Amino acid sequence: MTSRPYTLLSCAVSIDGYLDDSSEQRLLLSNGADFDAVDEARAGCDAILVGANTVRRDDPRLVIRDPARRADRVARGLPPDPLKATVTTGGDLDPGSRFFTVGESEKLVYSPSPPTHLDGVATVVPAGDLRAVLADLAGRGVRRLMVEGGATILAALLADGLADELRLAIAPRFVGDPAAPRFNGCPGRTPVLAGVTDLDGVAVLRYLLSQAAVDRHWLEAAIDEARRCPPSRAAFSVGAVIVDAAGREISRGYSRESDPVVHAEESALAKVDPADPRLAGATIYSSLEPCSVRRSRPASCAALIRAAGIPRVVYAWREPVLFVDGEGAEELDVAGVEVVQVPDLEPAARAVNAHLL
Ligand SMILES: NC(=O)c1ccc[n+]([C@@H]2O[C@H](COP(=O)([O-])OP(=O)(O)OC[C@H]3O[C@@H](n4cnc5c(N)ncnc54)[C@H](OP(=O)(O)O)[C@@H]3O)[C@@H](O)[C@H]2O)c1
Ligand SMILES: [Zn+2]
Incomplete structure (x- = not known):
């Protein structure tokens, strides 16, 4: 019995390791080819997890864009979009954000102190830590999970040894802004490089993080x-x-x-x-x-x-x-x-x- 799903971390960084700049505007670090590859990776997953701050700052849709991939999932007996999940301590999430309003999949909000203002737009689940979140997802039949940021959630999963694989897209640009969020890893782990791809100038590295991977x-x-x-x-x-x-x-x-x-x-x-x-x-x-x-x-x-x-x-x-x-x-x-x-x-x-x- 696995106590957690196979967990794939995915993020895009600048050459100097930033996940965003510090402006209000979301910094787009991937290009069309990389976005399509992420769409494909999403289609192979049962759920997508992001931190609450990514929901607030980026307002991502987190659905599968390509109609053929959606149809293929339906043909395999799956919902067209993977389930969406987020974690929050404070519960400050806008029910009007695209995380909740876009797509037909189930939305899950994990929180140690479940907020009530999301009743009706999401399933709110009490959960203490990320290990408990992953165990709950596994219990809901999630076998493959994709985690799409942000910095805090990625670093926490790496630190707790809860990640199996990392897909790191490196965009050909510099941010050079010390106030911007960075991709922070965890010393002591020795990832195995399993793939290097050039997607129209975006370098995509695939690392294996766990023995299972x-x-x-x-x-x-x-x-x-x-x-x-x-x-x-x-x-x-x-x-x-x-x-x-x-x-x-x-x-x-x-x-x-x-x-x-x-x-x-x-x-x-x-x-x-x-x-x-x-x-x-x-x-x-x-x-x-x-x-x-x-x-x-x-x-x-x-x-x-x-x-x-x-x-x-x-x-x-x-x-x-x-x-x-x-x-x-x-x-x-x-x-x-x-x-x-x-x-x-x-x-x-x-x-x-x-x-x-
Ligand atoms: N380049 C990329 O691929 C990419 C992808 C995603 C995001 N980003 C960037 O990353 C930045 C956001 O990253 P971030 O580090 O600020 O935020 P984040 O990782 O998206 O979310 C952090 C929030 O998640 C909640 N949280 C974290 N751990 C938790 C736990 N164990 N239990 C319960 N709740 C927990 C807390 O929410 P509450 O504050 O609600 O309590 C915390 O503030 C943005 O700038 C975004 O643009 C970049
Ligand atoms: Zn033999």
């Missing part, structure tokens, strides 16, 4: 690798990626990559020097649970992983009893290897093998 990122890469497998009627299509303790790739492989019976984990391991010191802190990501028995070769992937000294295995799909009855996860666990399944990604790992199922 790192695991999801590399497991998705392993599932992508599985799509490269030569088709077979007699064996699964599987992908594997080996990643070091700092979140950097060591090697990758897929089933039947180098010969007709090689397994994905075996193929990825074959590309690493067995004496590579990074293996002792590595994680192997596999779209399918590593095998414990196989018909084609004497050594199972579970045995190869143990022999390589890899201390951690993350997989998406528990091996179904189709070709052999495997117990790779148990075998690795008993051997002291940390084994993690990410069941959320099981459908994607299965989909690559739809022809066998």
